[in-house]
Every structure is written in C-alpha cells, then in structure tokens.
Amino acid sequence: MSLDRSKQAPWWRDATVYQVYVRSFADADGDGVGDLPGITARLPHLADLGVDAVWLTPFYRSPQHDHGYDVADYRDVDPLFGDLGDAERLVEAAHGLGLRVIVDLVPNHTSSEHAWFRAAVAAGPGSPERARYHFRPWSPEPPNNWRSVFGGAAWSRVDDGSEQPEWYLHLFDSTQPDLDWQHPEVGDMFVDVLRFWLDRGVDGFRVDVAHGLIKAAGLPDHDDPDLPAPGRDDSMVARDRADEPMWDQPGVHDVYRRWHEVLAAYGGDRMMVAEAWTPDAESMSRYVRADEFQQAFNFAWLLAPWSASSFADVVTDTLEAVGRVDASATWVLSNHDVVRHATRYAAGATPERGLARARAATLTMLALPGSAYLYQGEELGLPEVDVAPEDRTDPSWFRTGEVGRDGCRVPIPWEGDEPPYGFGPVAPGSQPWLPQPEEWAGLSVAAQQADEDSTLAFYRRALAARREVLPGVPREVSVETHDDVLTLRRGDLVCHLNCGDSAVEPPAGEVVVCSGPTPGSPDTATWVRTG
Numbered sequence: 001m002s003l004d005r006s007k008q009a010p011w012w013r014d015a016t017v018y019q020v021y022v023r024s025f026a027d028a029d030g031d032g033v034g035d036l037p038g039i040t041a042r043l044p045h046l047a048d049l050g051v052d053a054v055w056l057t058p059f060y061r062s063p064q065h066d067h068g069y070d071v072a073d074y075r076d077v078d079p080l081f082g083d084l085g086d087a088e089r090l091v092e093a094a095h096g097l098g099l100r101v102i103v104d105l106v107p108n109h110t111s112s113e114h115a116w117f118r119a120a121v122a123a124g125p126g127s128p129e130r131a132r133y134h135f136r137p138w139s140p141e142p143p144n145n146w147r148s149v150f151g152g153a154a155w156s157r158v159d160d161g162s163e164q165p166e167w168y169l170h171l172f173d174s175t176q177p178d179l180d181w182q183h184p185e186v187g188d189m190f191v192d193v194l195r196f197w198l199d200r201g202v203d204g205f206r207v208d209v210a211h212g213l214i215k216a217a218g219l220p221d222h223d224d225p226d227l228p229a230p231g232r233d234d235s236m237v238a239r240d241r242a243d244e245p246m247w248d249q250p251g252v253h254d255v256y257r258r259w260h261e262v263l264a265a266y267g268g269d270r271m272m273v274a275e276a277w278t279p280d281a282e283s284m285s286r287y288v289r290a291d292e293f294q295q296a297f298n299f300a301w302l303l304a305p306w307s308a309s310s311f312a313d314v315v316t317d318t319l320e321a322v323g324r325v326d327a328s329a330t331w332v333l334s335n336h337d338v339v340r341h342a343t344r345y346a347a348g349a350t351p352e353r354g355l356a357r358a359r360a361a362t363l364t365m366l367a368l369p370g371s372a373y374l375y376q377g378e379e380l381g382l383p384e385v386d387v388a389p390e391d392r393t394d395p396s397w398f399r400t401g402e403v404g405r406d407g408c409r410v411p412i413p414w415e416g417d418e419p420p421y422g423f424g425p426v427a428p429g430s431q432p433w434l435p436q437p438e439e440w441a442g443l444s445v446a447a448q449q450a451d452e453d454s455t456l457a458f459y460r461r462a463l464a465a466r467r468e469v470l471p472g473v474p475r476e477v478s479v480e481t482h483d484d485v486l487t488l489r490r491g492d493l494v495c496h497l498n499c500g501d502s503a504v505e506p507p508a509g510e511v512v513v514c515s516g517p518t519p520g521s522p523d524t525a526t527w528v529r530t531g
C-alpha cells in the first residue's frame, strides 16, 4: 500500500458526486417511495448532467424511523427499495455509464430492530449481548445530561418488561441505539459489512456520524447540554466544541485507520468520505490524514453566509488545513439534512435572488480544487418546500415540534403537469410519500431540458466547463476580496463572484461560463480565461 498522494490522482480527488436521496429520486413500482430500479432507470440523467459518481443514501433493511439511517440489516436491501439483485444491477448500470457508486455506512448506531439490539433486550442486564451498546442500570434520572440531536434526552428506558428497566444511549432517535465501539465485535462486524459491499463493486462509502463513534470514557456530563447539536445550528463553527464528550474524540481515528487498510486491499482507489461535523477546518482535516478517510465534507462552506469575505475565509482556511495533511478538499452546499441553498440564500432577499445566488455559489464551488458534492434537485433549482405539519415525517419533528428536514426531501419532478410529475407510475394527481407542490411543473427535468436559461442547462454547462478547463489549470488558488466581490484565481482562470448589489466588471478575457444572464451582475459568478 502506498500513502504517497503525489502519484497519479485517484478518481475521487476532483470528482463531482451527485447525492441521490433514495426515497425521493424515482419510484419504479408505484408505491409512492423511490427505489433502486427507479434510480437505475434514471441514471442517464446523471450521465447527461456530467457528474462522475453517485452517492446513495441508505437502502438497507430498516423500519425507516429515520428513513434508512436506522439499519436493521447492513447486508440486505429493504423490500421498499428492491433486493440485492437490484443493488447489483444498479452498480453495474452506473459503471456502464462511467459513474462510480458510493454507498452510505451507518456505524454509530443500529436500528432497535437490528438482531443485536433485539438480543440485548431479550438477554437482560449484565449480559454480553448488552455490552455491544451503551446500557446503564436503572436510576430515577438518565445516567448523564446528554441531549439527542433530534431533541430530548439521549437516553431511553429499554422496553424489556422489567420493573426497573435499564437505560440505553441514543444520540439520535430512541429507535437508533448507539453501539459501543470499545467492544471488539462491533469493529469486526463493520469490517465485514465494508467487505460485503466492496465485493459487490461499490467504489466508496459515505460514513454517517463519523465524528460520533467513540464516546469519552465514563460518559461524563456535557458542560453545556443545551448547545445545539452539530449540524443543527451554525454556532458550531463559531465556538470551540473540542471538549464535547460524544463528538470528535481522538479514539475515533483508530477506527478509520483500520478501514483505510480494508479499502486499500481492494485496489481501484476505493474511498470513504466522512460526515463529521467538527468545530473547525483543523479538526476536519484530521479525518483526511493519509491513512484515514480520503475525503471529509467541508460543512463550513455550506454554513457560510452569503458574503464574499466569509466565502474567502472558508476557502483559505480549508485549503490551508487540508494542505497541511496533504489531502484535498471536499465541497458541498446542500444535502438531505439542511435547508436547500436556493432557499438559504433567499433569506432577507427574494426567491429569485436566492436561486441566482445558489447558482453563483455552485459555480464558485466548482472552480475550487477538490471534490464537489451536489444534492439531487439542486440542478433543477428546487427550493425548500414548506411541508404541512400533517405530512411531516422527520423524527426530529416528532421529538421537538420543530419543522425538521422534510422540506429538502420532496420527490423529484421529472415531467408532466401535475404530481407525481413522472416520479413514479402512480395515478396522475395522487401524491408520493411527501407531497410535491402544485407549482413544480415548470421545474421538472422535461420542462427545463430545452431551455438554455434553465438551471438544468446551467448545471450542464458548468460541469462541462469544469471537466474541460480545470485539468489544465494549477491546483493553487489565489483568493482575494474587494468590496463584495470574491476572486478565485487558478493560473489564467478566474472565478469572479459578485455578492454585492451593484454590477462589477469581471477581468477582461474569454467568458467560459456564467451563472446568470450577465457577467459581473449582482448574485452572479463568472469564469473568465484571462490568458
């Protein structure tokens, strides 16, 4: 195995990866929920778009309390989404189109319906079965003051029929018990799971809650339990959270060194990307040291407010931090856990400006060295949907009464004038698992296909430009801000992002691609070749 990253670049280093939220991409069997055959049938859309890889959210056997992030069997496909043969056909079809496949791995917790947790409940206090999770003896109050990311206490009493049931830890929903990663069988099981999917040809893994597996010894109280959980509030970037007993513990890195070896033994540049909400660029970069993850999402970029100086700070800090460990950066603006960026940037402005800014931020991201992750529907300019209370399904909604993440998970409109807009073969006018807005007809793939001004056409142009131009420019970026303009310069390629309210001419040269109708306008990014 070689750790020398100066050799030929692996496929993932500058890859554009498209995230498919499996429930909401395409529904082949007409039950209103997306599935693997639906995705396979729609893969040509991704090849046409010009991405390099697809990341699939969990499709394993699961009671779906957290839409698949509660896994009951890591080696099987939930019947809702198909079967193992469907997964294998999807991987084969993707590879046939030149697309790599990344699957999701959920190691922090299992479902409460996983065989291990069921056995733990049945076996009772003090049993070896309970030692794979964090069980604690009965007491009037929970064993410590930790809060669930989804609201409420991070402890529930186990439902085993006893008079004094034990507590068990769940950093997320009560149906997602945390595994005890100090137990050797836990690590061994996940190595087997990695091999199971590597043997089926997957190219990589997105690792869920990668910063959470190891807890501080003794599970001490949190000194500020009401602090918003990582990823739920942008205060995480601003403050030092390095001492939180459940997040970012040093021991977590040993897990990833072992996995790195497992992947390396397969060849083909298999990779893993960390979902690790860490306090700053330096702690993020520890996950991408040469013998750990290949990539870690740079959430500071996603959390940055619309401003040239905040974007500049994130780019500079990120490139410095990953550069120190000889890794590359991984950029992302939207995913299935956050408000879509077209809507985030509309705050204090209008939906039109929000979309223009979203396109501009995307084009800026695509100019940066490293990998970029796109979330399904952003290429259509989809906004966050205001899902009615009776339709909401996010476990955090049930635990807190706060809106939650349903609004970014509404199924994709493919074609037609009314729901389900080609999402699946259900009766016209009937709705998929989350209702689609009436006004989405104009946003469908078919509606945008032939329109050169559409967001879809813009994404295709931007991705084509990225493929054509970036391999020929230096990886070094010079970052400048002037008033409200951010300028990223890579050799003779300049990305000029105007975050202000008045037009600013980009530098003279050939316009390669522009996120809006007029280079240099407010809310617009422009790539210019100045050479």
Ligand code: NOJ
Pocket: 066, 069, 070, 106, 172, 208, 209, 275, 336, 337
């Ligand atoms: C992060 C996932 O992206 C999110 O959807 C999930 O609810 C939590 N981890 C818990 O698995």
